[in-house]
Amino acid sequence: xxPRTIANIAVLIIVLAFLIANWRxxxxxxxLNLLFARLQAPLxxxxxxxxxxxxxxxFIVHALSRRTWSRERLGLARELEALRLRxxxxxxxxxxxxRDQIERETAVIRAQLERLLASTPTAQRGPQR
Numbered sequence: 001x002x003p004r005t006i007a008n009i010a011v012l013i014i015v016l017a018f019l020i021a022n023w024r025x026x027x028x029x030x031x032l033n034l035l036f037a038r039l040q041a042p043l044x045x046x047x048x049x050x051x052x053x054x055x056x057x058x059f060i061v062h063a064l065s066r067r068t069w070s071r072e073r074l075g076l077a078r079e080l081e082a083l084r085l086r087x088x089x090x091x092x093x094x095x096x097x098x099r100d101q102i103e104r105e106t107a108v109i110r111a112q113l114e115r116l117l118a119s120t121p122t123a124q125r126g127p128q129r
Contacts, residue, residue: 015051019044 019026026044 019047 026047027042029040030043032039032041032043032046
């Protein structure tokens with residue numbers, strides 16, 4: 001398990017233990033001051049609202065980070081594919097250039113060999129028995 005998941009489970013267990021230990025107080029009706037209004041409601045409703053807000057923020061942040069990671073991963077995959085194709089093109093060009101150079105050098109060697117053979121007398125070409 002990831003550390004973040006373990007921390008979330010631990011916090012959930014602590015909150016549940018707190019709720020069970022203080023259930024009578026939580027369900028008692030209390031006057032809540034919301035800075036812009038006063039409300040008569042159980043303390044449990046406030047805890048539920050705060051918990052839901054924290055969960056919503058956590059979910060939104062996770063979804064946004066996952067979306068960003070996914071887009072970055074796709075962009076990197078496209079860039080990697082483009083670089084691979086470019087490397088294949090460069091390697092193909094290098095192989096073609098090497099092949100052409102070998103063919104030119106082989107042609108030069110053949111020409112030198114033919115000149116050498118043409119300058120030697122025919123009697124000396126073959127082995128004597």
